[in-house]
Amino acid sequence: xxxxxxxxxxxxxxxxxxxxxxxxxxxxxxxxxxxxxxxxxxxxxxxxxxxxxxxxxxxxxxxxxxxxxxxxxxxxxxxxxxxxxxxxxxxxxxxxxxxxxxxxxxxxxxxx
Amino acid sequence: xxxxxxxxxxxxxxxxxxxxxxxxxxxxxxxxxxxxxxxxxxxxxxxxxxxxxxxxxxxxxxxxxxxxxxxxxxxxxxxxxxxxxxxxxxxxxxxxxxxxxxxxxxxxxxxx
Numbered sequence: 001x002x003x004x005x006x007x008x009x010x011x012x013x014x015x016x017x018x019x020x021x022x023x024x025x026x027x028x029x030x031x032x033x034x035x036x037x038x039x040x041x042x043x044x045x046x047x048x049x050x051x052x053x054x055x056x057x058x059x060x061x062x063x064x065x066x067x068x069x070x071x072x073x074x075x076x077x078x079x080x081x082x083x084x085x086x087x088x089x090x091x092x093x094x095x096x097x098x099x100x101x102x103x104x105x106x107x108x109x110x111x112x
Numbered sequence: 113x114x115x116x117x118x119x120x121x122x123x124x125x126x127x128x129x130x131x132x133x134x135x136x137x138x139x140x141x142x143x144x145x146x147x148x149x150x151x152x153x154x155x156x157x158x159x160x161x162x163x164x165x166x167x168x169x170x171x172x173x174x175x176x177x178x179x180x181x182x183x184x185x186x187x188x189x190x191x192x193x194x195x196x197x198x199x200x201x202x203x204x205x206x207x208x209x210x211x212x213x214x215x216x217x218x219x220x221x222x223x224x
Contacts, residue, residue, distance in 0.1 A: 035214075040121075040217075042215055042217050043200070043202075044214075045211055045212070045213075048211065058211065090154050090155070092154075092212075097204070098142070098162070098204060100145050101157075102157075103147075103154030103155045105152070105153050105154050106152075106153070106154050
């Protein structure tokens with residue numbers, strides 16, 4: 001049971017480049033979320049999904065897009081990377097709204 | 113929006129000492145969670161609390177859901193070196209898809 005798998009683990013981009021952070025879970029969880037973690041600010045919600053085909057914005061959605069075509073996958077896209085998006089990104093999933101989330105190991109992204 | 117104020121931000125203790133940290137908010141929550149994050153990894157759930165006044169233990173860890181539903185604390189007894197890490201409180205917001213909000217984290221350092 002792999003749980004929540006994030007790829008890549010590390011990435012360096014130039015300003016203006018685009019990329020997709022991958023997230024996959026094998027627990028058949030309906031609820032998935034993307035967070036970014038910055039020093040001294042805890043984790044902030046970027047986007048979330050309550051099931052395939054349904055996504056919504058979190059606390060800091062600007063500059064990011066998501067889609068949920070399958071239950072297993074929830075990719076996060078940066079269309080035009082900016083230095084302010086340098087952060088550690090965590091994907092999480094949970095089986096139901098009132099259950100705790102399971103986190104992946106994170107993607108460390110640097111934008112130069 | 114809802115905010116969690118977690119304190120202290122950092123702790124430096126001797127091995128064997130007890131640890132106490134807490135989270136407060138001006139908002140009411142229905143679920144409180146405590147996570148631990150080791151370097152280079154995602155947060156891992158330690159304790160989940162679902163009822164006001166609930167006191168739950170997990171080994172040397174004890175957490176309580178405040179009776180006002182606006183706060184929670186986590187205690188660690190007889191700390192050991194592997195307790196080092198960042199501890200996050202989190203609470204579920206029961207609005208729509210029930211989003212998770214996080215405290216800023218408490219960084220625990222233990223001197224052997």
